[in-house]
Amino acid sequence: MSLTLYYYPDNASLAPHICLRKAGVDFTLSLVERNRGGLTDPAYLALNPHARIPTLAVGDPDRGGFVIRESAAICHYIAETYPESGLLPALGTVERARTLDWLYFATNTIQADLMVSAYARRYGETSEQIAAVKARAADRVGGHLAIVNRELEKTGDWLVGDRPTCADYFLFMLAGWAEQFKIPDPPSIRPHLLAHARRCQALPEVIDTFAAEGINFFIS
Template identity: 30%
Template sequence: MSEDLVLYTTPMSRGRIARWMLEEVGAPYRAELMNFGPGMKDPAFRAINPMGKVPALRHGDAVVTETAAICAYLADAFPEAGLAPPPGSRDRAAYYRWLFFAAGPVEAAVTNKVLGVTVPDDPRMRGMVGYGSLPEVLDALEQALRGGDYLAGQSFSAADLYVGAHLAWGMAFGTIERRPAFEIYTARLTERPAAIRAREIDDGLLAEQGQASG
């Protein structure tokens, strides 16, 4: 398979997480910048992602969508970067657990909060809601962070990147409450060299877009 890596993204989207992951991996990649609106619904892009959304990643003939899946794929495709614990290990179990906890319960609970969706106070209805409640989700994350600096063993992994990005974004925009454990955790992660590089690239693109529209 060709080693070409192409990220389809916009600088104000979950594509920022995928770019951070690519910077951590360290392999050469190219970014195809998309515009929200008709451009993402164009048949050419829908052939890559039928949902017409970013981010999407193309690695040779392979295509990956969904940000958590992109992070997991890149960690496995470039094992030399050390972004995932060994398969079958206890740390790998924690890695999967928290990576997909953020992709499922965290995403759903935060989105419902933003949309003003309230789960009825009825045990039958609450049982249908996989995340329970936003406070329960955040309590679970906070408890996990008491175990050490990282979520899956003693080393930074793609799970930390994905969870940390969600927490940092949510606290910045007020969709996730600021808790000391979250602030300490995200401060450590977002100062990683790869995180800074990715942020500078996307912030630079946002500034260019602002100048072009001004």
């Protein structure tokens, strides 16, 4: 079945995009013009009523295909569908369980607080409230990244095993946002996270993804 990734540069579509390139499959990239009404476009809302980026369409959703609308779920789906990609360790292994544990920590904890910080205006009314929400959430992200930094100190190059998995790509995406959002304790002050980001930036699938999206690496 055909695969179409609806994306916007450096949005939550980034990790799924890297996974597709790592899997080496044919796919179509479709830009959601989020600054020009793309998220209120009825055609896009029909695919993704959550009005969020990304969406992965598998086949034609009107003709027996389906969509996946959560970035971590898309990464998980690609990994399961193309096991030879190594995006996840083998089914039933401890390594796979640990990789999924990090993938879901990344989306459910780090990403969740990053989103609160980025969209703080949705969580407060006055400018003081909004600033307080933004700062508190950013602090929490710093704490979550400290946990990952400690883990990478133990595990070495990658979160689990001796090759990058979808959890590494997801973490890399979030580290990029955290750096760009200028949280108080950014990834670049965490040596193991910084080295991890540099390792990710050197991977061909990551280089190709950034080139295709027209974005720059966040760590020099």
